[in-house]
Amino acid sequence: MRAQLPYHHQYKVQLMPSLTLSKHQHRHDYRELKALCQFLKSNGFTSNYSDACVYKKHTDTNNIYLLFWVDDIIVASSDMKQVNTVNEMLNTAFKMDDRGQVKWILGIDFQRQPDGSYCMSQKRYVNATLSKFNKTECNPAAMPANTNTGLLTASADKQENNQDTQFPYRQAVGCFIYPITGTRPDISWTVSKLSQFFDKPNATHVQVTKPLLHYLKGTKHYTLKFSTKSKEELTMFTDSDWAGDTKDRRSTSGYLASVASSHKWLPVRITNNSRHIIPMIYSPHMGLYIIDYTDIFA
Structure with a gap:
C-alpha cells in the first residue's frame, strides 16, 4: 500500500543507529519508537486504526503521510516543502539519515516512472533466493506449477528416503511467502499448497518446488504498478x-x-x-x- 500515492513526493529517512539483536538495544529502540509515535502525535499527526505504523497530518493545502517500520521511514506529500519541513522537524528530535526519494525498503524496489506512477518489484529478493538454492542459471518456466499434480503426505519410509535428496524443502517454501505479501500474488496458490506438507514432504513436493524457482527466474522482472489514473x-x-x-x-x-x-x-x-x-x-x-x-x- 505504500506505493498508492504515485503523485506524491516520497522520501525515505532512516533512524540511526539501526537495530541490533541485543536485548538492551531492543529495549532502547523500543523507547525510541515510542518516543517517535508520541512526537508525531504532539505535532498534529494521527495514526491509522488498522496500521499503527501509518500517520497522517492534514493541512490547509495538502496532506502529509508518514509510514515507518522499525528504523525506516517514508514521508510523502504533494508539496516538497512540506516533506522538507517534516524532515527538519524529525532531525531536531532524532538522529536521522535522509536518503532522498524512496527506491528500496523492506526488500521491495520502487521505481518512479516519467508519468508519475510507481512500480514495485522484488527482483533483488528473487535473485537472492535463486542464488541461495543454486538456481541462478536455471531455465525459466512459464507456469509456477502443474495444477494436475497430486500432492499427498508422505509415509515414514518415503520421508526417510526423501532425506537423501538434501533439498531444504521447508526453507525453500518459506522463502516464497514474503513475495506473496509484497508484489507476487501470482504464486499464492502454489505456495499455499506446498505449505500444507511441511511435516512430511516427499519427492513429489520437491519436484513441484523446483519449477516454482524456475518460474520466479523467468518472471523476476514482474512489477505492481500504481498509477494516478x-x-x-x-x-x-x-x-x-x-x-x-x-x-x-x-x-x-x-x-x-x-x-x-x-x-x-x-x-x-x-x-x-x-x-x-x-x-x-x-x-x-x-x-x-x-x-x-x-x-x-x-
Missing part, C-alpha cells in the same frame, strides 16, 4: 471448493481483494460443514480492514 475501487471475490483435498476431504476457501489494480489473495483450508461460512467471515473482515487502511489516503 487507477480507479480506487475495492473489488472482492470469494469462493470455495467441495472436499478438494483427496487426503482428508477438507475444502479450500479463498478470497481475492483488489484495490487500485493491486491484489491480495488468501486461501484457507476448512472443514466441509463450514465451507460457506468461513469465506463470508474472512471477506468482509478484510474488506473493512482495507477500507479503513485506505481511508487515510483519501
Whole structure:
C-alpha cells in the first residue's frame, strides 16, 4: 500500500543507529519508537486504526503521510516543502539519515516512472533466493506449477528416503511467502499448497518446488504498478471448493481483494460443514480492514 500515492513526493529517512539483536538495544529502540509515535502525535499527526505504523497530518493545502517500520521511514506529500519541513522537524528530535526519494525498503524496489506512477518489484529478493538454492542459471518456466499434480503426505519410509535428496524443502517454501505479501500474488496458490506438507514432504513436493524457482527466474522482472489514473475501487471475490483435498476431504476457501489494480489473495483450508461460512467471515473482515487502511489516503 505504500506505493498508492504515485503523485506524491516520497522520501525515505532512516533512524540511526539501526537495530541490533541485543536485548538492551531492543529495549532502547523500543523507547525510541515510542518516543517517535508520541512526537508525531504532539505535532498534529494521527495514526491509522488498522496500521499503527501509518500517520497522517492534514493541512490547509495538502496532506502529509508518514509510514515507518522499525528504523525506516517514508514521508510523502504533494508539496516538497512540506516533506522538507517534516524532515527538519524529525532531525531536531532524532538522529536521522535522509536518503532522498524512496527506491528500496523492506526488500521491495520502487521505481518512479516519467508519468508519475510507481512500480514495485522484488527482483533483488528473487535473485537472492535463486542464488541461495543454486538456481541462478536455471531455465525459466512459464507456469509456477502443474495444477494436475497430486500432492499427498508422505509415509515414514518415503520421508526417510526423501532425506537423501538434501533439498531444504521447508526453507525453500518459506522463502516464497514474503513475495506473496509484497508484489507476487501470482504464486499464492502454489505456495499455499506446498505449505500444507511441511511435516512430511516427499519427492513429489520437491519436484513441484523446483519449477516454482524456475518460474520466479523467468518472471523476476514482474512489477505492481500504481498509477494516478487507477480507479480506487475495492473489488472482492470469494469462493470455495467441495472436499478438494483427496487426503482428508477438507475444502479450500479463498478470497481475492483488489484495490487500485493491486491484489491480495488468501486461501484457507476448512472443514466441509463450514465451507460457506468461513469465506463470508474472512471477506468482509478484510474488506473493512482495507477500507479503513485506505481511508487515510483519501
